[in-house]
Amino acid sequence: MTSGTAAPPALRPEDFLAIDRMLSDEERDIRDTVRAFVRDKVTPYVGDWFEEGTIPLELAKELGALNVLGMHLTGYGCAGASATAYGLACMELEAGDSGIRSLVSVQGSLAMFAIWKWGSEEQKQEWLPRMAAGEAIGCFGLTEPDAGSDPGSMRTRARRDGGDWIISGQKMWITNGSVADVAVVWARTDEGVMGFVVPKGTKGFTTQDIHKKLSLRASVTSELLLDEVRLPDSARLPEVASLKGPLSCLNEARYGIVWGAVGAARACFEAALSYSKERTQFDKPIASFQIQQQKLANMAVEVNRGTLVALQLGRLKDESALRPEQVSLGKLANVNAALDVCRTARQVLGANGITLEYPVIRHMNNLESVVTYEGTADVHALSIGQALTGISAFR
Secondary structure, eight states, X not given: OOTTOOOOOOOOGGGXXXXXXXXXXXXXXXXXXXXXXXXXXXXXXXXXXXXXXOOOTHHHHHHHHTTOXXXXXXXXXXXXXXXXXXXXXXXXXXXXXXXXXHHHHIIIIXXXXXXXXXXXXXXXXXXXXXXXXXXXXXXXXXXXXTBSSOGGGOOOEEEEETTEEEEEEEEEEEETGGGOSEEEEEEEETTEEEEEEEETTOTTEEEEEOOSOSSSOSSOEEEEEEEEEEEEGGGBOTTOOSTHHHHHHHHHHHHHHHHHHHHXXXXXXXXXXXXXXXOEETTEEGGGSHHHHHHHHHHHHHHHHHHHHHHHHHHHHHTTOOOHHHHHHHHHHHHHHHHHHHHHHHHHHGGGGGSTTSSHHHHHHHHHHHTTTTSOHHHHHHHHHHHHHSOOSOO
């Protein structure tokens, strides 16, 4: 060793590439605060929530007090944090459960962002402070039974009637739907695709939950039904009249998934690593067998690589230099990698891998939803392909 040159620090299995060093003190503090919340308020209970198919509504106010609801937005009671800090929060939330991160993501990146970006000042003042505090829950009505990957084919329509709008249609697979105090609903009109702020209890607006799910069970998923719902023009989001509106919101949510998927993968890797050192077969820990070490090494590679992808996208977003196609690359890569990590961890844990005493099967099932919502893996691959070739494969 050259004189005066310090030895590199010891390797840490939980941060193999020393990514912590790439974060600011504030970013680490935010991450650690959310991690502690998940450790204390989510991890001990989420297995039961998953099994029971429920999530306690009081969690929304606790998340509001944690300042993670709409945390990347400015003003109106929002924290105004960086995109990277928001991503780190998503990673820690999804290390707890995808359903918890989905609640935060739908609230902040879809419902709140739509109002913050495209709404009137009156709409912002009415809803955003309460939503940031978790006192009002929002949902985002875009997906329909026959219009998932192609939102331009939506059948929900809004027509003018004097100074009002009348909306009819159906929305499907809506997170927070039946518990939401307000829904941001997108509809086709003669003037373009428009968003409307629909408060709970509006005449003609009803919801029904989707049951028998085997994924995202610690999350409310609903159908929205709009039967001649009459709204004043003040309910319309005035700043957009095209698909640019909902697509801009989706891009915000997809960015959070890039980080969140890494959190789910990390939780499964850590469970497998710990288990492999405790579980003995043939009179020694299974961690001592080459085939298990290979699995652990491959999982560590994917978790660290996924974190670096997310961090790079976060830095680009903080510089206002992030493109939707880059978010597509991040979601495609990180969710697929997370699925591989979870499935490998399931094998390391053997039969214990299918029980809710460990997080693995729960994360594995959740990611089967994450890989298709906010854009399927196939659609994101085509988005990347179009960016690479200049040729659209969609139409």
